[in-house]
Amino acid sequence: xxxxxxxxxxxDFAQQIADAVESFLVVLQAMSREENPGxxxxxxxxxxxxxxxxxxxxxxxxxxxxSAEYQPDVxxxxxxxxxxxxxxxxxxxxxxxxxxxxxYAPEIVEAQLSDDLTAVATxxxxxxxxxxxxxxxEALWWWQYSYVADWGNLASAALRALQSVVAHDRLDLDFExxxxxxxxxEAVLDTGEAVI
Numbered sequence: 001x002x003x004x005x006x007x008x009x010x011x012d013f014a015q016q017i018a019d020a021v022e023s024f025l026v027v028l029q030a031m032s033r034e035e036n037p038g039x040x041x042x043x044x045x046x047x048x049x050x051x052x053x054x055x056x057x058x059x060x061x062x063x064x065x066x067s068a069e070y071q072p073d074v075x076x077x078x079x080x081x082x083x084x085x086x087x088x089x090x091x092x093x094x095x096x097x098x099x100x101x102x103x104y105a106p107e108i109v110e111a112q113l114s115d116d117l118t119a120v121a122t123x124x125x126x127x128x129x130x131x132x133x134x135x136x137x138e139a140l141w142w143w144q145y146s147y148v149a150d151w152g153n154l155a156s157a158a159l160r161a162l163q164s165v166v167a168h169d170r171l172d173l174d175f176e177x178x179x180x181x182x183x184x185x186e187a188v189l190d191t192g193e194a195v196i
Contacts, residue, residue, distance in 0.1 A: 006136055013057075014140050018131045020054040021124045021143070023047075028121055032086040040090055041169075044117070045162040051120070052155050055147040064141040074129035080118050087114035097161040101153070113161060116154040123151040 027047050034040045088095055091113050101109045123146040131139035 011136060014136045017054050017143055018128060020051060021128050024051040025121055025125060029083055032083045037090050041162055041165050045166055048155050048159045052159060055152045058144040058147050064144050066138045066141040074133055077122055078125050080121055084114045084118040087117060094165050099157040099160060111157060113158055116158045120151040120155050
C-alpha cells in the first residue's frame with residue numbers, strides 16, 4: 001500500500017468532508033431534541049441526503065491509505081445513546097422499517113431509524129476525531145472505508161425510509177369532501193342509478 005500523499009487539493013477536500021460531517025453531527029443532535037416529528041422527518045431527509053453526497057464524493061475517489069498500519073487511538077467513541085433514545089421516541093410512529101440490504105443478493109432486513117442514524121453518526125465522528133487530531137490521511141481513509149463498508153448502506157436505507165414517510169404524508173391525504181364523493185359513488189354503484 002502506498003500512503004496517501006496530502007496535496008493542497010486533497011487537504012481542501014478533507015476539510016469539505018469534515019465540514020459536512022460536523023454539520024451532520026450538530027444538526028442530528030439538535031433534531032433529536034425537537035418535539036415535533038412532522039418537522040424533523042423532512043429535515044432529516046435533507047441532512048441524510050447531504051451526508052450521502054459527501055459519502056459519494058469519498059466513494060468516487062481513489063482508495064485512501066493511512067500512514068500507519070493500525071489506526072491511532074483518538075479516544076473512546078462518543079456516547080450517542082441519549083441521542084439515539086431521543087430519536088427513537090421522536091420517530092416512534094415510523095421508527096421501524098424494512099429495506100433490501102443488498103440489491104444484488106436480495107435480503108429484506110428490519111431496522112430502526114434511530115439505530116441507523118446513530119451508527120452513521122458514530123462512524124462519522126470517529127473520522128472527525130482523526131481529522132481534528134491532525135491525521136488527515138487517517139480521517140479520509142476511515143470515512144471512505146466506513147462509507148463503503150457500513151454507514152453508506154445504513155444512510156441510504158434511512159434516506160429511503162424518510163423519503164417514503166414524506167411521500168406518504170404528501171400523497172396519502174384525503175381531499176376535503178372526498179369521503180362524501182366516494183360515499184355517493186358507492187351508493188350509485190350499489191343501486192345502479194345515476195345521481196344528477
